[in-house]
Amino acid sequence: MILDAKIPQGPLAEKWSKHKFNLKLVNPANKRKYNVIVVGTGLAGASAAASLAELGYNVTAFCFQDSPRRAHSIAAQGGINAAKNYRNDGDSVYRLFYDTIKGGDYRAREGNVYRLAEVSVNIIDQCVAQGVPFAREYGGLLDNRSFGGAQVSRTFYARGQTGQQLLLGAFSALNRQIHEGKVKMYTRTEMLDVVVVDGHARGIVTRNLKTGAIETHAAHAVLLCTGGYSNVFYLSTNAIGSNVTAAWRAHKRGAYFANPCYTQIHPTCIPVTGTHQSKLTLMSESLRNDGRVWAPKTREVAEKLRKGEIKIENVKEEDRDYFLERKYPSFGNLVPRDVASRNAKEMVDDGRGVGGSGIAVFLDFRDAIERLGEETVKAKYGNLFDMYYQITDENPYKQPMRIYPAVHYTMGGLWVDYNLSTNIPGLYALGEANFSDHGANRLGASALMQGLADGYFVIPYTLGDYLATIGPKPVDKNHPAFEQTKKDVEAYVAKLLALKGNKTVVEYHRELGHIMWEYCGMARSEEGLIKARGLIQALKDDFWKNAIVVGQNEEINASLERAGRVADFIELGALMVEDALSRRESCGGHFRVESQTEEGEALRHDDEFAYVAAWEFKGENQPEELHKEELVYENVKLTQRSYK
Amino acid sequence: MSNANGTMNLTLKVWRQKNAQTAGKFVTYKAENISPDMSFLEMLDVVNESLILAKDEPIHFDHDCREGICGMCSLYINGRPHGPKRAITTCQLHMRSFSDGETITIEPWRAAAFPVVKDLATDRSAFDRIQQAGGYISVNTGGVPDANEIPIPKVIADEAFNSATCIQCGACVAACKNASAMLFTSAKITQLALLPQGQPERYRRVQSMVAQMDAEGFGSCTNTGACEAECPKEITLTNIARMNFDFFSAKLFREEEVHEVNHG
Numbered sequence: 001m002i003l004d005a006k007i008p009q010g011p012l013a014e015k016w017s018k019h020k021f022n023l024k025l026v027n028p029a030n031k032r033k034y035n036v037i038v039v040g041t042g043l044a045g046a047s048a049a050a051s052l053a054e055l056g057y058n059v060t061a062f063c064f065q066d067s068p069r070r071a072h073s074i075a076a077q078g079g080i081n082a083a084k085n086y087r088n089d090g091d092s093v094y095r096l097f098y099d100t101i102k103g104g105d106y107r108a109r110e111g112n113v114y115r116l117a118e119v120s121v122n123i124i125d126q127c128v129a130q131g132v133p134f135a136r137e138y139g140g141l142l143d144n145r146s147f148g149g150a151q152v153s154r155t156f157y158a159r160g161q162t163g164q165q166l167l168l169g170a171f172s173a174l175n176r177q178i179h180e181g182k183v184k185m186y187t188r189t190e191m192l193d194v195v196v197v198d199g200h201a202r203g204i205v206t207r208n209l210k211t212g213a214i215e216t217h218a219a220h221a222v223l224l225c226t227g228g229y230s231n232v233f234y235l236s237t238n239a240i241g242s243n244v245t246a247a248w249r250a251h252k253r254g255a256y257f258a259n260p261c262y263t264q265i266h267p268t269c270i271p272v273t274g275t276h277q278s279k280l281t282l283m284s285e286s287l288r289n290d291g292r293v294w295a296p297k298t299r300e301v302a303e304k305l306r307k308g309e310i311k312i313e314n315v316k317e318e319d320r321d322y323f324l325e326r327k328y329p330s331f332g333n334l335v336p337r338d339v340a341s342r343n344a345k346e347m348v349d350d351g352r353g354v355g356g357s358g359i360a361v362f363l364d365f366r367d368a369i370e371r372l373g374e375e376t377v378k379a380k381y382g383n384l385f386d387m388y389y390q391i392t393d394e395n396p397y398k399q400p401m402r403i404y405p406a407v408h409y410t411m412g413g414l415w416v417d418y419n420l421s422t423n424i425p426g427l428y429a430l431g432e433a434n435f436s437d438h439g440a441n442r443l444g445a446s447a448l449m450q451g452l453a454d455g456y457f458v459i460p461y462t463l464g465d466y467l468a469t470i471g472p473k474p475v476d477k478n479h480p481a482f483e484q485t486k487k488d489v490e491a492y493v494a495k496l497l498a499l500k501g502n503k504t505v506v507e508y509h510r511e512l513g514h515i516m517w518e519y520c521g522m523a524r525s526e527e528g529l530i531k532a533r534g535l536i537q538a539l540k541d542d543f544w545k546n547a548i549v550v551g552q553n554e555e556i557n558a559s560l561e562r563a564g565r566v567a568d569f570i571e572l573g574a575l576m577v578e579d580a581l582s583r584r585e586s587c588g589g590h591f592r593v594e595s596q597t598e599e600g601e602a603l604r605h606d607d608e609f610a611y612v613a614a615w616e617f618k619g620e621n622q623p624e625e626l627h628k629e630e631l632v633y634e635n636v637k638l639t640q641r642s643y644k
Numbered sequence: 645m646s647n648a649n650g651t652m653n654l655t656l657k658v659w660r661q662k663n664a665q666t667a668g669k670f671v672t673y674k675a676e677n678i679s680p681d682m683s684f685l686e687m688l689d690v691v692n693e694s695l696i697l698a699k700d701e702p703i704h705f706d707h708d709c710r711e712g713i714c715g716m717c718s719l720y721i722n723g724r725p726h727g728p729k730r731a732i733t734t735c736q737l738h739m740r741s742f743s744d745g746e747t748i749t750i751e752p753w754r755a756a757a758f759p760v761v762k763d764l765a766t767d768r769s770a771f772d773r774i775q776q777a778g779g780y781i782s783v784n785t786g787g788v789p790d791a792n793e794i795p796i797p798k799v800i801a802d803e804a805f806n807s808a809t810c811i812q813c814g815a816c817v818a819a820c821k822n823a824s825a826m827l828f829t830s831a832k833i834t835q836l837a838l839l840p841q842g843q844p845e846r847y848r849r850v851q852s853m854v855a856q857m858d859a860e861g862f863g864s865c866t867n868t869g870a871c872e873a874e875c876p877k878e879i880t881l882t883n884i885a886r887m888n889f890d891f892f893s894a895k896l897f898r899e900e901e902v903h904e905v906n907h908g
Contacts, residue, residue, distance in 0.1 A: 051785040066706060066765075067772050069812060070714040086792060122786070129788035131781045131841045133805040140795030158805060164713055165808060172780035179776040187769065210761060239709040273681045278689055279710045387712065390736050456785045504696050506689070550696055555662075556704055556762045559696060 003256075003614055003629040006417040007111035012635050013093075016115045019418070020461050024468035031056030033472035035219040036463070037204055039191045039246050041068030041174065043167055043448060044431025045225030047455025050173035053182035055460055057467075060217060061174070061183055062206060064190045064241055064561075069171045072227060072239040073451060076163025077284035077384065079145060079155035080448040082120040087144055091152040093117045098636060100446060103149040103336050104411070104439020105588035105604065106638045107259075107612075109631060111418060112436050119457040120449050124156055126456055130169040134158050147444040148285055149336040149643075155445045160284050160384045166448055170455070190561065191246045192492075194222060194253045194427060195485045201427035202475050203482060205489045209561065212553040214489055216482045218475040220467055221426045223459065224250060225451075228410035228432035230263065232569045232576065233521070234513020236407040237269060237282040243565040244572050247414050247433050255422040256614035256627060258415035258435035260572065261580035264442055264589045265522050266408030267293075267340035270391055270401075271360040275510075280406040281391055283363070284384055285444040288333040290368035290377065291401070293340070295347040295354065295361045297321040302352045312362070312399050323347060331643040338441045338589045338602070339643060341405035345522050346600070348404070355402045364400035405522060409447060411438040411589065412579075415614040415629075419462035420454060423614075426466065430454035435612070440588025493553055496563045501546030505563045508543050508570070515539070516573055520580050525593045529581045536574045543570060575615055575624060582626060585609045597640070606638050647744040652678045655747040656691065658703055664759040664767075670749075673703075680740035684727065685710060685717065687739055705764040710735040712876065715811030718818070719764055720751040725815035725874045733813060733876045753814050755823035757861045768814050770860035771828060775812075777856035778849040779832040781841050800838055807835040809877045816871035816879070822863030827871040829857045830887035831879050837890055847894040847902050854891055 008019040026034070034057050038049040041063040049061040063071060083096040096117035101108055124142070128134065134156050135143040144153040158165040177183040188209040195203035195216065203218040229244035230236035251257045268283045296302040297319050304310045323343055325332045333340075344361045347353060354360050369377050374397060378385070385396045392402070414422050414429035416436055421428050431451035438446065519532035543566070551557040586595040586602035587609070595603045612629040646652050654675040661668025673695075678687050685707050692702035708716040717734040721727035727737045742748060750764065758766040796804075808831075816827035833850050836842030842849075865884060872881045893902050 047785075054784045065708060065714070065716060066768060067715075067812065069772075070708055070716050072709060072714070075709045075711055075713045084791070124791045125788045126783075126785060128791040128794060129781065129783045129841060131804075131836050131839050133801050133808050133835065133839070134791075136796055136798045136801040138798050140797055141792045158808075161713065161809065164811075165805075168808065172775070173783075173785070175772070175776040176780045176782060179778075185772075187772075237711075239714060241708045274679055276679055276682050276686050276690060278683075278686050281711050386731075387736070390712075390732060391738070393738070393740065460785065500699075502697070504693050506693060548696055548699070550699055551701055556765075558704060559702060 003415070003423070003627055004417065005109060005629055006419060007109060008418065012110060012114050015111050016118055023461055023465040026464045026468050028056055030472050032058060034058065034467050035060065035475065037217060037219040037222045038062070038225060039204065039223065040071060040225035040227060040433070042071035042073035042225060042227055042431060043170055043451030044433070044455045045071065045223070046167065046170035046174045047452050048223055048225060048430055048459050049183050050170060050177050051456050051460045052463065053177035059177070059183045060186070060219065062186045062189050062191055064188065064209060066187055068174060068185060068187065069167060071167065072242050073167045073448070074164045075239065076448055077160045077282065078286040079147065079157035079162045079445040080123065080166060081147065081154050081443070081445040082124045082156060082449065083117050083154060084121055084124060086142060087153045089152045091154050095152065096120060096154065099150045100437070100443055101439070101636050102641060103443035104441050105602065105641055106439065106606070106610070106633070107587050107631065108437055108439030110633060110635055115458070116437050116450060116453050119453045122457055123449060123452045127166055127169050130172060132158065132165045132169040145286055146289055146334060148288065148334045148340070149443040157286065160286070160381060163448060166452065170452070192249060192489045192564070193485050194250045195481050196253050196424060197479050197481045200425045202479070203477070205485050207493070210556055212555055212557065214486060214493070216477065216486050218477040218482065220470065220475060221428065221463060223428045223430055224414065224433050225430045225455070226433045228413065229569070229572055230407045230410055232512065232573050233407040233516045234509050235272065235277060235280050237266065237280050240279060243568070245565050245568045247429070248568040248572055250414060250422070250427060252617050253424070254617070255424050255427060256415035256616055257412070257575060258612050258614045259412035259579065260576045260615065261520065261583060261590050262411035262440050262588065263407055264337055264409040264411060265341040265405040267337055267344055267405050268363055268403045269406035269408070270388065271355055271357065271404040281387065282406070282408060283388060283401060283403060285337065287363060287381060287384060290372070290380070291333065291363040291365050292322055292367060293324050293333055293344070293361060293363055294320045294322045295352045299351040302354060302358070305354050306356065306358050328643045335643045336441060336443060341522060342591060344403070344405055360402040360404045362400040363403045365396060366400070369397065409442055411435065411440060411442055415612070419465065420459055421462070421466065428459065428463065430459060440590055493560070496549050496560060496567070497553060499544070499547045499549045499563065501548050503546050503548065505547050505549065505559070505566045508539060508547060509566045511539055512536070512566070512570055512573055516576070520577055523591050523593050524580050526581065529577050532577045533574070536570060536577065540570045540574070543567065578624065579613055579615065583609055583613065604640070610638070646680045652680060652739060652742065652744040654678060654742065654745070657747060657749045658764070659751045660703070660763050661760050663762055668760065678739055680738065682739045683710065683735055684719070684721070684737040684739065685735050703764065704762045707735060712736040713811060715813040718753050718766065718813055718815070720753060720818055722749055725753070725818040726876055731876055731878050733811070753818040755817045755862070757823065757825070758814060758817065768812070770862070771812050771814065771825070773860065774825065774829055774853055774856045775832060778845070778852040779836070781836060782845060794840055796840060804835045804838040807831045807838070807879065807883055810879055811877055813876065815874050815876060817862065819870040819874035820863065821868065821870070822866060824865045824871070825857050825860070825862035826865040826884045826887070827875065827879055829853055830883035833890065834883040834886045837886060843903070847890060847899055850887060850890040851894050
């Protein structure tokens with residue numbers, strides 16, 4: 001199969017406007033004849049559900065949490081990018097496009113990224129109109145801050161809780177449509193399969209997490225807005241419930257999974273303290289605006305610090321290595337995330353890590369507090385400092401934060417074309433669940449932008465074209481595919497419940513996480529990946545023999561829910577390893593040790609690997625088939641990224 | 645405070661209840677070799693792992709982000725929502741706040757409007773319905789003015805932000821002897837009432853949201869302030885005062901008059 005991304009022809013700046021004009025429209029009176037399913041209610045899902053309902057479609061939305069507002073977009077801290085150029089500092093749509101393409105290490109589509117930059121300005125307008133309380137200056141206008149990978153200030157923010165405020169905006173729009181009866185909302189409900197009828201997605205199968213009822217839902221189109229898969233690493237900054245199940249089950253029904261090995265390791269997280277740890281907490285990238293990252297210059301000083309023989313404040317200036325400022329003088333502490341993370345790892349690997357475990361570097365606010373005063377620093381980052389204090393019992397106003405990289409975001413996801421359609425007609429993927437806009441590395445403050453762009457400003461146009469094409473004839477829920485898919489799900493649930501071994505699913509999840517972090521994390525090698533392949537297969541075999549799942553289906557059963565998610569993560573982990581193996585180059589978050597410059601930076605091989613890797617499921621325990629979508633660059637020149 | 649091994653041994657008295665229809669009871673568990681660096685929920689994870697290994701039913705509780713922002717976790721610990729520390733959620737509570745040998749009592753939120761779903765998890769959908777009744781500004785996607793065409797004084801934006809930080813956890817209801825939802829409801833009303841974008845619907849919103857709050861069976865406010873004291877996001881009673889002002893204004897005047905009376 002040839003993957004057609006359906007990027008419109010013509011000059012970059014005109015693609016989206018021309019495309020919007022060429023898309024078919026659904027007559028206002030006909031819109032109410034269409035049903036649309038939206039799975040997930042984060043930024044992408046809530047904004048899509050609300051916008052489509054406003055247009056007149058009947059929307060049914062689903063989330064596994066007890067309220068749509070709890071989707072994990074709520075936890076995004078730092079901000080949202082938009083090419084408003086309110087600072088008069090040289091920003092433009094083209095610059096945001098360029099920064100994003102470059103930040104993604106030239107592995108994203110030009111057309112998609114340009115559209116993202118183009119609609120970014122509308123997002124801010126929309127959110128303000130909804131009452132999102134962005135940070136403002138005394139003149140009453142919006143404030144901005146800087147973020148990694150850019151030399152302009154284009155990030156809009158709401159203290160350290162930007163994701164929360166944006167999601168509450170989308171949630172309020174969703175609530176309005178629920179109130180008006182245009183959205184039917186199912187909470188505590190998990191999607192477990194897609195119903196495919198004659199090659200088109202026509203519904204889903206869900207499990208009611210309160211009663212265990214397994215039900216089918218029919219619609220003219222299904223939108224997966226189900227987030228990313230960072231929890232394949234067990235420890236990540238994702239919520240405990242964040243999972244890949246919806247996307248993975250869609251994959252097993254034929255939807256291609258693209259670039260699964262592109263994962264983002266965020267440089268500034270609170271380090272791990274012990275095996276009991278259930279998740280990692282991010283410290284926003286915005287902290288790198290004022291915080292300085294350093295490690296001791298020598299192993300001797302580092303060791304003394306670890307043993308508590310000297311205090312941090314007594315480490316002399318000449319014994320501190322501000323390694324990002326030293327190596328990247330023009331971007332300094334604000335280099336992109338992949339670069340910052342790898343450098344922190346280098347320090348630790350070199351024996352210069354700090355903290356009890358030695359697996360951390362410092363993020364220091366001493367100079368910022370001296371320069372700006374504690375009050376100003378508190379106003380900018382107060383909630384982040386409080387959170388750090390709460391978790392570590394160390395006061396970041398008095399001593400530097402200890403930070404270390406952690407898995408935070410996944411650039412890979414379901415393959416979609418320019419219209420956000422997967423290769424299964426009628427099945428769409430939005431937000432982090434798709435692969436489309438961030439290439440091999442996402443810039444800070446771009447996830448919120450993409451989720452809302454997809455939901456507010458892309459899908460309302462592109463979905464109409466598909467719906468107009470298929471026509472408003474009601475979906476026949478009596479088609480045998482519905483009953484068959486439901487039976488498949490019931491059989492799978494029964495298979496999980498039959499597991500009565502001696503090891504908990506959390507234990508399997510933890511082991512999977514170790515394998516992924518060790519061999520498919522910040523640095524990957526052919527040897528390690530081949531080893532991981534065997535380890536994951538063994539883990540999978542063992543899971544289906546020795547895992548324990550307690551209780552039954554017809555009740556609230558967290559053990560069963562977790563088992564299904566972990567089983568899917570194990571399969572996804574195997575695919576990530578295959579993808580990482582086949583991409584014998586380094587790019588963005590994917591660092592193959594065999595492919596680096598003399599200075600240890602990621603070295604791409606554009607002649608061989610300037611493509612999107614889209615994987616096709618070929619059956620249980622069969623190797624997946626790789627399809628390549630060539631990436632065409634008509635506007636930017638592919639260069640070795642440099643942040644020096 | 646840990647013992648000489650640097651760990652803690654605790655006794656837990658946990659509320660177990662199959663569902664809203666059946667009666668619940670306290671069951672006692674041991675939590676052993678607990679690290680003071682664990683979060684409260686991680687301590688429960690450890691207990692649940694041992695229950696699962698013994699093929700027993702794990703303790704059910706709501707949780708998700710584990711960084712204090714999603715509002716899902718909701719435990720009533722030793723008689724206080726989210727436990728003994730101020731201004732944090734249960735997931736941010738660490739075991740270093742307890743002592744080796746201590747007995748800890750863990751219950752769900754107690755309120756008629758929050759029926760128990762299972763064990764420590766309750767049904768808080770009443771909060772969603774209050775929001776659906778009017779907790780929004782009626783704008784459609786697209787066709788809105790440029791963001792900087794609506795200047796808002798920084799102090800007003802900051803005040804609105806303070807109200808907007810509510811995480812909808814329900815601690816205010818759990819803390820209140822009347823199980824009143826006034827703090828929650830007033831926070832959303834106040835956020836929108838402070839902002840220029842929220843003015844056109846201001847007096848309709850307060851009436852419809854308050855009506856829904858009453859219909860859900862929450863109790864009345866008697867100004868004891870327990871909600872404010874226990875709110876993990878430190879939402880203040882001022883929100884309730886502002887809501888009452890708007891509510892009475894809306895009741896005293898016709899809609900076409902009230903805008904002029906209050907803002908003319």
